[in-house]
Amino acid sequence: MAECDLGFCELSFQQRPELVSVVRRFVSDFYDRTLCDPDVSSRLALATHELLENAVKYSRDGKAKLRIEVSSRGSNAHILVRTRNRATAEDAEYVQNTIQEMRGSPDPNLYYLDVIRRNARRTHGSGLGLARIHAEAEMKVSVTCGKGGTMTIIAETDVELNEAALSVRGVA
Numbered sequence: 001m002a003e004c005d006l007g008f009c010e011l012s013f014q015q016r017p018e019l020v021s022v023v024r025r026f027v028s029d030f031y032d033r034t035l036c037d038p039d040v041s042s043r044l045a046l047a048t049h050e051l052l053e054n055a056v057k058y059s060r061d062g063k064a065k066l067r068i069e070v071s072s073r074g075s076n077a078h079i080l081v082r083t084r085n086r087a088t089a090e091d092a093e094y095v096q097n098t099i100q101e102m103r104g105s106p107d108p109n110l111y112y113l114d115v116i117r118r119n120a121r122r123t124h125g126s127g128l129g130l131a132r133i134h135a136e137a138e139m140k141v142s143v144t145c146g147k148g149g150t151m152t153i154i155a156e157t158d159v160e161l162n163e164a165a166l167s168v169r170g171v172a
Contacts, residue, residue, distance in 0.1 A: 060087055139155040
């Protein structure tokens with residue numbers, strides 16, 4: 001069965017943190033209609049919000065990019081949320097170490113609770129958003145760092161499409 005694009009969007013930002021919530025609402029509304037599954041669209045919106053908020057907040061030059069891709073093959077969909085920004089070497093190293101630690105933990109929920117406990121009073125660089133994506137949105141998180149301090153963070157997962165989403169696509 002051929003792969004089907006269920007929609008993608010790409011946005012560029014110039015340090016406007018107040019737009020993060022607007023984007024979250026758009027993603028939730030758009031994918032509620034596309035995926036017909038409030039749980040999945042909520043998880044996608046959560047991941048989008050957390051990644052975009054961090055990308056805008058920690059961007060070295062005030063710029064950030066967001067790309068969301070949802071594609072399906074049969075009764076499954078692959079969801080990918082990617083942010084890109086220029087980070088300081090310190091922030092990039094922190095994110096790399098946080099994701100490595102997170103992926104080494106056998107239970108995403110216990111890891112998330114541990115991060116909450118460790119960072120109860122911290123406000124900068126807690127890693128809480130990444131742990132939240134991993135636990136609550138049930139997404140795998142990865143990072144790559146490139147030339148010029150470019151950091152790309154990806155959250156992705158595969159989900160089973162429900163009957164409503166399949167019927168919208170004409171598969172059911």
